[in-house]
Every structure is written in structure tokens, then in C-alpha cells.
Amino acid sequence: MSKKVIDLLNQARERELHAIMSYMVQHYELDDAGYDKLGSRIKEIAIAEMKHAEELGERILFLGGVPATKPAADVKKGLSIPDMMKHDIGLETDAVKMYNSSAVTCAAEGDNVSKAIFEKLLDDEEGHLDEFQKTIEHIEKLGDVYINSLIG
Ligand SMILES: [Fe+2]
Numbered sequence: 001m002s003k004k005v006i007d008l009l010n011q012a013r014e015r016e017l018h019a020i021m022s023y024m025v026q027h028y029e030l031d032d033a034g035y036d037k038l039g040s041r042i043k044e045i046a047i048a049e050m051k052h053a054e055e056l057g058e059r060i061l062f063l064g065g066v067p068a069t070k071p072a073a074d075v076k077k078g079l080s081i082p083d084m085m086k087h088d089i090g091l092e093t094d095a096v097k098m099y100n101s102s103a104v105t106c107a108a109e110g111d112n113v114s115k116a117i118f119e120k121l122l123d124d125e126e127g128h129l130d131e132f133q134k135t136i137e138h139i140e141k142l143g144d145v146y147i148n149s150l151i152g
């Protein structure tokens with residue numbers, strides 16, 4: 001089995017671990033500040049990323065690799081809601097780029113199961129990206145009126 005594919009799966013897993021930690025921290029901060037509505041949604045996205053990390057880990061194990069346990073970066077704390085959204089748009093944009101190119105590499109390596117995993121994750125990340133982009137658009141258009149609507 002291809003070491004190249006295992007490395008790509010592990011790089012993705014490290015990104016997922018970073019996204020999980022980031023979104024859980026944001027969920028706690030938002031809940032704590034009373035923005036339960038946005039907080040609950042970000043919690044759901046964190047759980048989706050947990051499933052991604054798990055699926056990648058299982059594939060890595062199947063291919064004879066060792067699933068990574070270290071997040072790709074440190075978590076940024078204390079961001080304002082608009083900065084949080086911009087930060088998350090960055091994470092999802094990078095994931096979309098990386099998973100697109102990883103799917104192509106998996107196909108070239110003759111590993112269509114790993115390719116399909118990247119494509120499935122890609123579909124979810126595009127959804128997250130769209131959601132975060134819409135949230136920032138609403139904030140830019142409506143300002144505090146929209147931010148206040150995020151209180152649970
Ligand atoms: Fe993910």
C-alpha cells in the first residue's frame with residue numbers, strides 16, 4: 001500500500017483534530033457568552049469533524065499505518081464572532097483544497113477507497129464552508145441585529 005496515501009490521510013487527520021479542538025473551544029466560548037444558537041451549530045460541526053478524524057484513522061489502520069494524534073496547529077481562543085467565522089472559513093477553505101488534491105493523488109496511486117473517503121469529506125467541508133460564509137455575510141449586512149439573533 002502507498003505510503004503517499006497514508007501520509008495524506010494522516011495530514012488530513014491532523015487537520016481534522018485541529019478543527020475539532022477549534023470548534024469545541026468556540027462552542028464553549030459562545031455558550032458561555034450566551035450565543036447558544038451559534039454555539040450549538042458549531043458543536044454539531046465539531047462532531048462531524050470527529051467522525052471525519054475517526055474515518056481517516058480507520059482507513060490509515062487498514063492500510064497498515066499509525067493514525068496521527070497531534071492536531072495540525074494550536075487552537076486560537078477568544079476570537080470575536082466575525083473573527084471566528086473568518087478563521088473557520090480559512091480552515092474549511094484549506095480542507096477543500098487539500099481534499100480535492102488528495103482525492104486526485106489517491107486515484108493516481110490506484111486507491112479508490114481512500115479517494116472516495118476524501119470525496120465524502122470534501123462534500124461535508126464544502127457545506128461547512130458555505131454555512132460559515134453565509135454567517136459572515138449576514139453579519140456584514142446586518143451587524144449587531146444578526147449577532148443578537150444568535151443568542152439562544
Ligand atoms: Fe472535516
Ligand SMILES: [Fe+2]
Binds near residue numbers: 092128
Ligand atoms: Fe469542516
